[in-house]
Amino acid sequence: MNSKYHISRRNFLMGSSALAAVGITFSPLSANGHNELNFYNWDDYIGENTLSDFADRTGIKTKLDFFADNGELFSKLREGNPGYDIIVPSDIYVEKMVKANMLERIDHDKISNMNNIDSNFLDPVFDPKRQHSIPYMWGSIGIGYDKKRAGITPDSWSYLYDSDRYSGDISLLSEATSVMAIGLKYLGYSANSTNPKEYKQVEELLINQKKHIKVFAEDNGQDLLASGDVILAQEFNGDIAQIMLEDDNISYTVPKEGSLIWEDCLCIPKDAPNVENAHKFIDFILRADIGAELADYIQYATPNKAAKELMNAEYSSNPAIFPSDETVKLCENQLYLGEDVGQMIQDTWTRILAS
Amino acid sequence: MSYGEKINIIDIDYTWSLKNYIRAFDGVYIITLFKSIIISSITTLVCLLIAIPVAFYISFSSIRMKSILLVSIMLPLWTNLLIRTYSLIAILRTKGHINSSLEYLWESTNNLLNFFNLANYEIMGKSFVPLNLMYNNYSIILGLFYIYVPFMIIPIYLVLEKFDRNLLEASYDLGANHIKTFFKVIIPNISPGITSGIILVFIPCLGSFIIPDLLGGADSQMIGNIIERQFKSGNDWPFGSALSFILIYITLVIISVRHVYTKLYSKLHLRGNTQ
Structure with a gap:
């Protein structure tokens, strides 16, 4: 991270x-x-x-x-x-x-x-x-973005999960549990849901969105952002905070639907x-x-x-390092949901990547 | 382990169940496997098409040149695979070497057009649009090609070294043209090199996961990635083992095909010689 x-x-x-x-x-x-x-x-x-x-x-x-x-x-x-x-x-x-x-x-x-x-x-x-x-x-997971090219503050997960506005210029994390949990948050469910139907909805969402996603980044979203490969990157806050020190044009936000702590x-x-x-x-x-x-x-x-x-x-007082109390309230800690749910998440993820 | 079952977070019960294999024949895995086979086949084919002329060139150069060329092919193999892959990223990325060279060319041409007062016609487009060279399946093929092409060149080169050049002259003397000589004389003689090359390239390609991870995009999952995930984040070693075993079975089939082929080939060859 x-x-x-x-x-x-x-x-x-x-x-x-x-x-x-x-x-x-x-x-x-x-x-x-x-x-x-x-x-x-x-x-x-x-x-x-x-x-x-x-x-x-x-x-x-x-x-x-x-x-x-x-x-x-x-x-x-x-x-x-x-x-x-x-x-x-x-x-x-x-x-x-x-x-x-x-x-x-x-x-x-x-x-x-x-x-x-x-x-x-x-x-x-x-x-x-x-x-x-x-x-x-x-820390939190949020969206690191290129201020100039994004034009706005991407304050919703919809820009990454459900929109073609930045088609081909977005990256998501490649870790199945986090990406799925944030998908659940976006749809208004708990990040720690164990309901297969809710996971199914995230699966459909991501399969539809996949054509707009450039890459599921292996913990290098900040590099993609810094090198101009993407405009929005789903990343851990500290990774983005580090490149924010070097580049004023990069910023970080935790979307309004909440995220993971x-x-x-x-x-x-x-x-x-x-x-x-x-x-x-x-x-x-x-x-x-x-x-x-x-x-x-x-x-x-x-x-x-x-x-x-x-x-x-x-x-x-850097919001990219310490999210505000209101933001923290919107966020959830991820819990260990058991091996069966873990396997369901992995299988869903395999299907998303294979589709 | 591939016949075992997970009973809790870390323990595996060896029950000789076929559950994992049955699960491996689920649609997604077959599709991914099929896709991996296609990507590996294309890579192998490209390697072959490039390796034959290169091997020829090396084999027909002077001894001094030969060692220089061989070392330059082997040298990259001494560096780590990841470093080589990262160098490809540096070349291919949006602000990488290829795109910045193209941008430079675009700007120079545009300046030239400006000089002739032609800029208003926007012949070259409004602004430079960088090419998307990375994060797709082509970049995986390129990456695999770059990593594995030496394994194709070297066996072919070795066979070519042993190849009796007089056969070429004989072929020309007997009235065959270049193309005919190539297909009727050279290819049959170097085919053992080609088959070993194909095996040396195809099999590691099939199981690769680092290159699709680093160079591939959202749509670039290969079977190696799925196996890797079963052992790491998936924590499902029995299923990962079953998937790996399926890959090993495929490999065994390929090697046995090769074995049968070489046997047939040497039989044919012997017959040809005695006639």
């Missing part, structure tokens, strides 16, 4: 892992050292100096490995933890992994900076009482070799100064209210 360089996380990862296959994939993460932490994160999703600061203060060396999407993270861990201590799944996957008994409980007594977390984040639906996860960053969390997978260090790391990330540095670098919304207070107004 975040890529500073004009290569999306996923593809960067594939490239780097293929190039460094011998180095990364074949060397099992060493699990015996006491001063180690194996951190499995999204690419470019940590501050530039965060890990070296952590090493300076605690003497714990962090080994970083990257994943490109939640599906990849999940499939790497489902047959057993290959040696990671900290992972960063999104909300829906936190719930799924808790249900599959893949996450360690987090001992709140060891996290002295718990109080820095904004109280709104302390009891989410997907992980009651934060037993297995600590919020890392949050997502949250990435720090979790400790089952059988993590360095559980103690993982707790220290979580505690370190929750420090106000470290949280602020992190937020400043990756330009996503921090759930750490102490860190937010340290930030300048350019960050903390």
